[in-house]
Amino acid sequence: MTGTDVSADTTPFFSDDNEREGPTDNGVGSPQPEEEESASGVSDKRAKLTVAVLCYINLLNYMDRFTVAGVLPDIEHFFSISDGTSGLLQTVFICSYMFLAPLFGYLGDRYNRKLIMCVGIFFWSLVTLASSFVGKDHFWALLLTRGLVGVGEASYSTIAPTIIADLFIKEKRTNMLSVFYFAIPVGSGLGYIVGSEVDDVTGDWHWALRVTPGLGLLAVILLLFVVQEPKRGAIEAHPEHTLHRTSWLADIKALCRNPSFVLSTFGFTTVAFVTGSLALWAPAFLFRAGVFTGEKQPCLKAPCDNSDSLIFGIITVVTGILGVASGVQVSKKLRIKTPRADPLVCAAGLLLAAPFLYLSIMFAQASTVATYIFIFLGETFLSMNWAIVADILLYVVIPTRRSTAEAFQIVLSHLLGDAISPYLIGVVSDSIKKSDSYMWEFRSLQMSLLLCSFVAVVGGAFFLATALFIEKDRQLAENYVPSDDAPIVVPKRGRSTKVSVSSVLI
Numbered sequence: 001m002t003g004t005d006v007s008a009d010t011t012p013f014f015s016d017d018n019e020r021e022g023p024t025d026n027g028v029g030s031p032q033p034e035e036e037e038s039a040s041g042v043s044d045k046r047a048k049l050t051v052a053v054l055c056y057i058n059l060l061n062y063m064d065r066f067t068v069a070g071v072l073p074d075i076e077h078f079f080s081i082s083d084g085t086s087g088l089l090q091t092v093f094i095c096s097y098m099f100l101a102p103l104f105g106y107l108g109d110r111y112n113r114k115l116i117m118c119v120g121i122f123f124w125s126l127v128t129l130a131s132s133f134v135g136k137d138h139f140w141a142l143l144l145t146r147g148l149v150g151v152g153e154a155s156y157s158t159i160a161p162t163i164i165a166d167l168f169i170k171e172k173r174t175n176m177l178s179v180f181y182f183a184i185p186v187g188s189g190l191g192y193i194v195g196s197e198v199d200d201v202t203g204d205w206h207w208a209l210r211v212t213p214g215l216g217l218l219a220v221i222l223l224l225f226v227v228q229e230p231k232r233g234a235i236e237a238h239p240e241h242t243l244h245r246t247s248w249l250a251d252i253k254a255l256c257r258n259p260s261f262v263l264s265t266f267g268f269t270t271v272a273f274v275t276g277s278l279a280l281w282a283p284a285f286l287f288r289a290g291v292f293t294g295e296k297q298p299c300l301k302a303p304c305d306n307s308d309s310l311i312f313g314i315i316t317v318v319t320g321i322l323g324v325a326s327g328v329q330v331s332k333k334l335r336i337k338t339p340r341a342d343p344l345v346c347a348a349g350l351l352l353a354a355p356f357l358y359l360s361i362m363f364a365q366a367s368t369v370a371t372y373i374f375i376f377l378g379e380t381f382l383s384m385n386w387a388i389v390a391d392i393l394l395y396v397v398i399p400t401r402r403s404t405a406e407a408f409q410i411v412l413s414h415l416l417g418d419a420i421s422p423y424l425i426g427v428v429s430d431s432i433k434k435s436d437s438y439m440w441e442f443r444s445l446q447m448s449l450l451l452c453s454f455v456a457v458v459g460g461a462f463f464l465a466t467a468l469f470i471e472k473d474r475q476l477a478e479n480y481v482p483s484d485d486a487p488i489v490v491p492k493r494g495r496s497t498k499v500s501v502s503s504v505l506i
Helices: 006-010 044-070 072-079 083-108 113-131 139-157 160-165 170-202 205-210 212-225 248-256 259-293 307-335 341-362 368-396 399-415 421-432 438-449 451-466 470-478
Strands: 487-492 495-500
Touching: 044 072, 044 083, 044 113, 044 139, 044 160, 044 170, 044 205, 044 212, 044 259, 044 307, 072 083, 072 139, 072 205, 072 259, 083 113, 083 139, 083 259, 083 399, 083 421, 113 139, 113 160, 113 205, 113 212, 139 160, 139 399, 160 170, 160 368, 160 399, 170 205, 170 307, 170 368, 205 212, 248 259, 248 399, 259 307, 259 341, 259 368, 259 399, 259 421, 259 438, 259 451, 259 470, 307 341, 307 368, 341 368, 341 438, 341 451, 368 399, 368 470, 421 438, 421 451, 438 451
Parallel strands: none
Antiparallel strands: 487 495
């Protein structure tokens, strides 16, 4: 085994014949490919099918994640739990997802990504189905199963964007990522819609959790027979076989020294905080507003009135499509004028979302129509970030560190974002509430949700800071040249500069 054989350390297990460094010439009779393959080892047709399957799974993941939010009033009534306890349903899921992401990021940079996703999604489908059989006296079991769902999502979310990055480059990659991230708001909206409608039809919120497991098993079959594992980084200027794999600790140190990656991750954390809060609490808040104004009857027996979940779900789908598409298009046009377009568009999205979210919360008791209009505008601007943030990560990080970078971003954004925000909003609401009256149930949640507007402004500041470093960090990633040599010091215009030995030896 030679020192240049990088494929040797991609593991004997989880190996895949599509990850070979190049074609093997076995002499006469070698089969010729029916369609010309790119440097990634995957034909253009197969690459597009792969993205379609990944989009379907991404949509399914978010659909399952927000099904619980769509039937939250029923769950609160069924288990007789407070706002703070309800917030734990989202928090335990995000925590397991967050802590397992680094493990799957490490595996995704080294082993067969397709098989890792298959195992994770199969496990996710099983525990999601198990969560639908939890009885009235076993709320802890619902928390446990929702936490285990994070295993499947961690195995997928850290890996799927890196596969797309290895199939496409430049504008085509941006376009494919925008299609991939359409699935987030669309899947989230479908979660509210499917959850509320299935609950209304069956009269039992448990059935809402039995929709996605079967679709998850279909996703595993599609992964096995449609998705093809591309060669890591082969489609780019510096393919994987020219890059040295470094240790996980070295990867983390390099990422921490990348200001564009760190600042955009903090910016995305604020997006996660706001979306996590709204995802769980917006339908319940709108329902309480209706009860407070006398437009709706309080939930005294199941099933509760879930019309707000249905409307919020439709708004989430539409605003997600508009937000992601407009964010990508505005960024494309702005790139002609400035290389800092991506972080500037992300900053604008958050700074514009903040006032509309504030108005939607404050108008809830005055006008339902005005509230929905402001939510529509706020969510549209908020959704402008999804595809752009993913693209920023992929072009400021070298190919062999991308899964680790995805995992790092997931951990930080969820640790300080939607892992704590649903629970925090619930706890603040409980602490403000002075009585169990319908007025205080509404007012306390209203006051606690105002935190989202402030956090959105902070996120805009992080993306503005990212704009200061983005051009330099992109160039460093594109021109990255690995070296095992120890650096030596040579003079440069009267000053000492560290360079590798190989760069000065002939």
